[in-house]
Amino acid sequence: MxxxxxxxxxxxxxxxxxxxxxxxxxxxxxxxxxxxxxxxxxxxxxxxxxxxxxxxxxxxxxxxxxxxxxxxxxxxxxxxxxxxxxxxxxxxxxxxxxxxxxxxxxxxTPGTVMDARSLSETVNNYIVAVVFSGGGYGFAACDISTGELYVTRLSGSFELLLDELNTYSPSELLGSEAVLEQIRGSASAWLKSAVMTPREPASGGGLAPEGLFSEKQLASLPESGRETLALLMGYLQETQKRSLSHIKHIRVYEPNQYMVMDPFTRRNLELVETVRDRSKKGTLLWLLDNTVTAMGGRLLRRWIEKPLMNAAHINDRLEAVDRLYNQLIVRDELKQALKEVYDLERLTARIAYGSANARDLVALKVSLQQVPTLREQCEASGSRTLAALAARIDPCQDLMTWIADAIVDEPPVSVRDGGMIRAGLSARLDQLREASANGKQWLAELEKQERERTGIKSLKIGFNKVFGYFIEVTKSNLAQLEEGRYERKQTLANAERFVTPELKEKEALILEAQESMVDLEYELFVGLRDQLASYIPRLQQLAELIATVDVYQSLAHVSASNRFTRPEIGDFYELEIEEGRHPVVEAVLEDGVFIANETKLTREDGNMLLITGPNMAGKSTYMRQVAMICLMAQIGCFVPAKRAKVPVIDRIFTRIGAADDLIGGQSTFMVEMMDIQVMTEKATERSLVIIDELGRGTSTGEGMSIAQAVIEFLHDKIGCKTLVSTHFHELAHLEESLGGLRNYCMAVKESGKQVTFLRRLIRGAASTSYGIYCAQIAGLPDSIIERSYELLNSFEARTELLQGRLQPAAGSANEQDAGPPETAAPNGAETIAEASAPDAQAAVRYAVEAAVPTVQLQAERLDAATKEPEVGDIVQLSLFAVHEAKPEKLSKRDAKADKVLEQLRSADLMNMTPMTAMNFLYELKKQLPN
Incomplete structure (x- = not known):
């Protein structure tokens, strides 16, 4: 080694x-x-x-x-x-x-950053600790830069933990290797930026540092809460190695206090970042954020990510927004006062942390100067909610006075350079400053005297940290110096530097005064900072209340500017929206007017809408806007509607848009099915479920079967409010069998070859999707569009032929046995041709599925007729129709018919695409006996 x-x-x-x-x-x-x-x-x-x-x-x-x-x-x-x-x-x-x-x-570490340059002003930086215990998860989240600390217990499924992690979006995650591996395997797509730090819970669950939290706070912790908190605080103490006194208040909460949204729902609704480029612009947060303080911006984001479930608390928020909505002057005065308030939460944290400089204290002083005005404006607003908030505001004017008396208005950045403390605060500091000032005056006089003595006008007295004070003379003037008086100290290219006994003596006094002065200023500053640190809880509560006022004025301003209305919200079932609009889409529209739509989901008039209609007609936007209105109401904001009656919703589920999980090895269809599984497991009667294009991604038959089964399950087993869009127009017949389902479609106006999407939701089912027209307006080459219409016409012609031949002959002796009930035409039509004829693919699919039982039934009759021929005419199979034939003609047709039947029996119909099925039937038709 x-x-x-x-x-x-x-x-x-x-x-x-x-x-x-x-x-x-x-x-x-x-x-x-x-x-x-x-x-x-x-x-x-x-x-x-x-x-x-x-x-x-x-x-x-x-x-x-x-x-x-x-x-x-x-x-x-x-x-x-x-x-x-x-x-x-x-x-x-x-x-x-x-x-x-x-x-x-x-x-x-990523979760313990305190440097303001590395932190986003309006986004919290959370570090999260997770402990698995007793069939549930202890969960603690802390933003060390603000001192916020949240603790809860997540009982039940692992998905609930993922939902909570998605809410906080931590930059660092603590937990056992097993827990982190499980999270890494399930949340890699949206938690990839988080640093995973393996750390086992401390034995005994002891908290470090001791005495940081009161016994009363610790007693309120849920099961495994102390263990999780010990894991988190132990890590923070180990990495920070300094005071954590700003982390004093434990906010214990129950998950059911807030609406639950899974990661895909948050992503689909674009609450805080867009799907396309993960930016803020184009999100609900972007629209609602008219806050003027950094802490107000962070609080608004938390409100959006965690909508309330308590109707009384929601209505308290709405009451405050309502008052400010109707009082423009009060609202603007509040906004002007808030503009002078700095980020109190992070200022307070830096004071406790010992990293605040003199400029931070001045920012705190300026902020505190606005508090009396803010409190008066809240009291005068006429709002019960704002008045109660004002009663809790502590102006902290004593703290402001301490800073004003001690710190100059424009101090330097560094606390080690002096120049921070006001004159008059310390008699000793004033004496040192006088000595330093006198010394500098003496130096100025000495320089004047030396110039007169030597006659050298360019002579000067300077200073540097290495050599101290010196007299500098250019080399061309060295001959004019008096010999023996000057001691050479440094030689430069064009000059020499000297000292004199007199200068050396004064230098010692001046430097001693300056050094003592800087040290004393630092000592006085640290004393003031420590004094302020002992009042951290007062400052933190004040910061929270000011942030709340900022959010109220922001919501009121946006609501008034966009013609939003106050929703009626409570613990009822009915969801009724008149002239509802999508708030973000409406805000970004440059030309034209957003088309408003109605929504009514009740037990009496139907709690499930099956929405059909063309692509690009606005189905997805409509469904999203219903979810947006519900969510906005539950955060305490006015909503984009003429009138809205909104129930308290416990969960919003959305399945919108194609999304392969390539890293996880999941296809679009598998991702959709996994989302549907979560819906069917977690949804309750109080939930809102939104599914866009249910059943796509697999064969038509399977997709439609799954779609119908899911709709029936949500309708019969759960009874939640549901919006489902689909291109399976055949599903419209479900309105007849499901009492709570209503058919709706997006209106379309046709004029010749021109199609206009009216963006209006109307009662009834659509008959086509205008897919080729959408391809045309998307800019596909004309040759492709023309060929598509040719193929569509060909498909429809073949379909009509097949449909016509599938109908039993009128008046047939066995007409009642033409097919089992499950092969009846969709939409209640008497013939297949009447049901969705323009939709070629659906018709072909139906033809294939309907043909099998018909052929099988007639094959049985053929077998019976062959074995026991009767005298006279009998019914015989021609494959797709019933004909009269003579016994002697049977032998000529048996071979061809048997061959066709065998092909039908062996065909894998469930895995055929519509095109394959159509071609298969076409080939069979050519083989039929004449």
Missing amino acids: AKYTPMIEQYLSVKAEVPDAFLFFRLGDFYEMFFDDALLAARELEITLTGREGGGEERIPMCGVPYHSAENYIARLVEKGYKVAICEQVEDPAEAKGVVRREIVRIV
Whole structure:
């Protein structure tokens, strides 16, 4: 084994403590990295890789970054998902014996970032801990940058844990290797950016640091809550190695306090990011966010992600929004006052954390100056909800006064450079400042005297950190200096620098005063910061209340600007919307007017809509807007409708759009079926289920069968409010057998070859999907469009032929036995030709399925007739129709008929595509006996 130098040995010893992190090892003015860390960091940070001798046979790879700009490099590594351990010198090199002692002072991970430059202002940065225990999951989420801490227990299925993780979107996840592996296997598509940190729960469930939480708070924790909290707080204490006093309040909640939405529903509804490019623009959050504070923006996002389930609490929110909606002046005054409020949550966290600088304290002061005005405006608004909120506001004017008395209005960024503390706060500091000022005045006088004494007008007195104060004279003027008076200190290319005994004496006094002054300022600043840190709970509550006011004014502003109305919401079943609109689509429309539609889902008038109609006609938009209106009502916002009666909904399920899970090895159809499985398992009578294009992705027969079975299950077994769109027009007959189902379609206007989608939902079923027309307006070449119409006409012609021959001859003696009930024409039509004739594929599929029992029935009759021929005329099979024939003609047709029957019996009808089925029937037709 190689023998390294003491310094490299020290590095390796410290590195062993953090094998999963980059080690920033402080050497002088640089943080250095060695070995594999250096190789990887040089590539990730695009910095120079060098090497150094370390006692071994080969040079050790090395790279480094300046300590004064290290935060930028740390931020870049953390953004890439890495962890960084910062190792500092913890003893004075002058007093050290041997290698200076070094220790890790902090570990920066994606879930523990505190640097404002690495954090999004309006998005929380959560770290989540999960513990599996007793058939459920302990769940704790913390944003260390704001001090928020949420704890709950998720009893039951693993899917509930995934739903909760999707709500918080953590940047780091703690848990046992088994739990993390399970999560990684199920949520890789939307949780891929989270860093997984394996960590087993602490034995005994002890909390670190002790005394951080009161016994009353700990007693309120759910089952396995203490164990999960211990896992989280132990990790934070281990990585941060400093005060966590801003994490004081545990927000314990029950999952059923909020509407549940699975990850696909959140994605499909585009609540906080779009499906296309994961941006904010074009989402519900983008539309509703008129907040002016960072903490208000984060709170609005949480409201959207966790709609309330308590009707009374929802109506409290609506009452506040209603008052501000109708009082433009009050609303605007609130907004103006809020513009002067900084991010109190993160300011407070940095104060407790010990990383706040003097500018942060000034920002806190400016924010607190607005609080009395905000409280007065809330009290005067006339809102019961806002008045109750104002009564809880603590203005914290004592804290504001402390900052105003101590810190200058425009302090420097660094707390180590002085210039922060106001005159008059400290008599000792004032004395030092006077001494420093006098010293500088003395230097100015000395420079004037030396110029007069020597006659050198360019002579000057300067200062640098290495040589201190000096007298600088250009080389061309050196002859004019008095010999013996000046002591040479430094030689430059064009000048010489000197000191005098008098200057050396004054320099000591001046530097002592300046050093003492900077140290005293820092001491006074830290004392003030620590004093403020003892009032963290007051500041945190104030921040939460101000954020709530900001969200109220935002919702009121957006509601008034977009002509939204206050919904009626409560614990009833009926969902009724008059002239409902999709809020986001309406907002981005540049030309034209959004077409409003009605929605009525009740037990009496039907709780399930089966929506048919062409592509591009607005089915998906309509279904999404119903979900959006329900969700907006439950966050306490007005809704885009003329009138809305909205029940409290426990879950929204959506299955919208094709989505292969390539990484998971799942096809579009399999993903759809998995979504449907969750719906059928989790939906209740209080749920809203939305399924777009149910049953696509497989053969027509199977797809339609699955679609009908799912519709029947949701209707009969669950009774939830359901919107289903489909191109299976044949399913319209379900309205006759399912009492709660109603047929609706999107209206279309045809004029010659021109088709206009009216975007209007009307009663009844559609008969076609205008697929080729959609292809035409999408820009497909004319040759493809023309060929498509030719093929469609051909298909329809063949279909009509097949349909006509499938009908038994009128007046046949065995007409009542022409086919079993399940082969009846769809939509209640008497013949197949009357049912969806324009839809060639559906007709062919129906023809194939209907032909089998008919042929089988007639084959049985043929066998019987062949074995026991009767005198006179008998009924005989011609494959698709019943004819009269003479006994002597049977022998000529038996061979051909048997061959066709055998082909039919062996055909795999369930796996045929419509085109294959049509061609199969066409070939059979050609083989039929004349």
